[in-house]
Amino acid sequence: MTDILNTLNVRPMTREALEAHWMPFSANRNYKAKPRLLSRAKGMHYWTPEGRQILDGVAGLWCVNAGHGRTEIAEAVGQSLAQMDFAPPFQMGHPLAFELANRITEIAPAGMDHVFFVNSGSEAVETALKIALQYQRLRGEGTRTRLIGRERGYHGVNFGGMTLGGMPPNRKVWSGVMTAGVDHLSHTHDLARNAFSRGQPEHGANLTSELERLIGLHDASNIAALIVEPVAGSTGVLVPPKGYLQKLREICTKHGILLIFDEVITGFGRTGSAFGAQEFGVTPDIITMAKGLTNGSVPMGAVLVSKEIYDAFMVGPEAAVEMFHGYTYSSHPTACAAGLAVMDIYKRDGLFERVKEMAPYFEDALHSLKGLPGVTDVRNYGLMGAVEYEPFAGKPGARGFDTFVRAFDAGILVRAAGDITALSPPFIVEKSHIDELVEKLGKVIRETKV
Numbered sequence: 536m537t538d539i540l541n542t543l544n545v546r547p548m549t550r551e552a553l554e555a556h557w558m559p560f561s562a563n564r565n566y567k568a569k570p571r572l573l574s575r576a577k578g579m580h581y582w583t584p585e586g587r588q589i590l591d592g593v594a595g596l597w598c599v600n601a602g603h604g605r606t607e608i609a610e611a612v613g614q615s616l617a618q619m620d621f622a623p624p625f626q627m628g629h630p631l632a633f634e635l636a637n638r639i640t641e642i643a644p645a646g647m648d649h650v651f652f653v654n655s656g657s658e659a660v661e662t663a664l665k666i667a668l669q670y671q672r673l674r675g676e677g678t679r680t681r682l683i684g685r686e687r688g689y690h691g692v693n694f695g696g697m698t699l700g701g702m703p704p705n706r707k708v709w710s711g712v713m714t715a716g717v718d719h720l721s722h723t724h725d726l727a728r729n730a731f732s733r734g735q736p737e738h739g740a741n742l743t744s745e746l747e748r749l750i751g752l753h754d755a756s757n758i759a760a761l762i763v764e765p766v767a768g769s770t771g772v773l774v775p776p777k778g779y780l781q782k783l784r785e786i787c788t789k790h791g792i793l794l795i796f797d798e799v800i801t802g803f804g805r806t807g808s809a810f811g812a813q814e815f816g817v818t819p820d821i822i823t824m825a826k827g828l829t830n831g832s833v834p835m836g837a838v839l840v841s842k843e844i845y846d847a848f849m850v851g852p853e854a855a856v857e858m859f860h861g862y863t864y865s866s867h868p869t870a871c872a873a874g875l876a877v878m879d880i881y882k883r884d885g886l887f888e889r890v891k892e893m894a895p896y897f898e899d900a901l902h903s904l905k906g907l908p909g910v911t912d913v914r915n916y917g918l919m920g921a922v923e924y925e926p927f928a929g930k931p932g933a934r935g936f937d938t939f940v941r942a943f944d945a946g947i948l949v950r951a952a953g954d955i956t957a958l959s960p961p962f963i964v965e966k967s968h969i970d971e972l973v974e975k976l977g978k979v980i981r982e983t984k985v
């Protein structure tokens with residue numbers, strides 16, 4: 536195989552060569568002193584430039600659901616680029632975009648049937664919030680401007696999503712300029728009562744009373760929307776307690792508050808259904824998605840809305856723009872081509888069903904780590920799992936990061952979320968891969984120097 540590094544004259548990765556790139560969400564100096572480079576991927580594996588094989592336990596970053604190196608995606612992307620590199624998305628269109636929207640609605644919850652394309656999960660969230668606010672105005676409820684999120688939620692890094700998210704380090708520095716009028720529900724993570732739950736934990740549905748409290752405080756007439764992840768991913772796989780999402784839906788419906796599910800991680804099969812909405816039997820008004828939409832191959836996100844919301848916008852003069860929002864690269868042809876190829880793969884290979892098939896084995900394997908030194912919790916849903924540790928004294932997060940680095944040295948890619956190791960393998964994962972992941976992670980945990 537020709538190596539793109541040669542084709543594009545990539546210089547040797549010396550310390551100096553690493554300097555110019557300011558890496559996102561990374562400890563730049565620590566990384567550049569001892570880089571973890573990846574240069575090739577196929578199936579369940581990555582390879583480093585030196586040829587060391589790494590088993591991918593996190594689908595890249597929760598996104599390569601169908602596994603790496605799918606030639607169908609590469610071919611669709613290449614053909615699409617050669618045929619039409621770009622088409623303006625404003626007041627113009629191209630067939631791939633309309634087709635991809637149709638394919639998404641075919642697997643979406645019933646009644647959710649219009650799709651707005653963006654380029655990332657963060658943009659999907661900002662777009663969803665703007666849609667929610669304009670929708671409330673359009674239906675004559677313009678006083679509804681307040682938004683509600685949840686602690687330990689992650690909704691990307693732009694201003695709306697950052698404000699509604701509940702991760703202190705992501706918010707702290709920008710606190711003074713956050714979006715106004717935002718409240719948070721408590722998170723549902725309850726180790727005292729729910730540690731080592733398999734699937735949905737028993738305790739926590741009562742936390743929804745906080746939404747009722749906020750409604751009492753502000754009055755429903757001032758609240759536009761609530762945004763939650765069905766399963767909070769980035770803060771360490773927080774599975775919704777039994778009955779929790781249903782109760783949120785009931786309260787939102789009763790008070791005219793839009794319910795937004797941020798399914799950037801849970802979308803496209805991660806829970807065993809196309810969307811968490813279907814898996815948990817709760818239909819929101821808006822769903823945000825990204826990641827698995829293109830199998831991580833080309834940046835793309837989308838916002839799915841109910842017919843009721845879309846129809847509310849389709850008023851006024853027909854030649855007037857209905858929403859003054861969009862991005863140069865909304866519905867980019869390359870991304871749409873990737874998305875279409877990915878939808879075909881999910882369907883043809885029955886990959887969402889495969890998640891259901893593999894989930895019990897994954898669950899048992901992961902829970903075998905219970906009892907190892909420092910392990911305070913193991914939890915899972917579908918092909919999402921997490922192992923939580925007692926933090927190193929006075930150094931929150933250090934143990935999770937140390938585990939991640941030593942796991943990489945041992946040949947597996949996992950994700951550190953504070954003092955939690957998150958796992959979310961591609962859906963093509965075999966039992967032998969799960970065994971390897973858990974065995975290597977177990978060894979790393981046992982060898983931890985406290």
Ligand SMILES: Cc1ncc(COP(=O)(O)O)c(C=O)c1O
Nearest residue numbers: 655656657689690691797799800
């Ligand atoms: C639930 C959720 N929302 C939004 C985002 C932001 O997506 P992006 O990094 O593509 O902007 C993420 C990313 O992990 C996510 O998990």
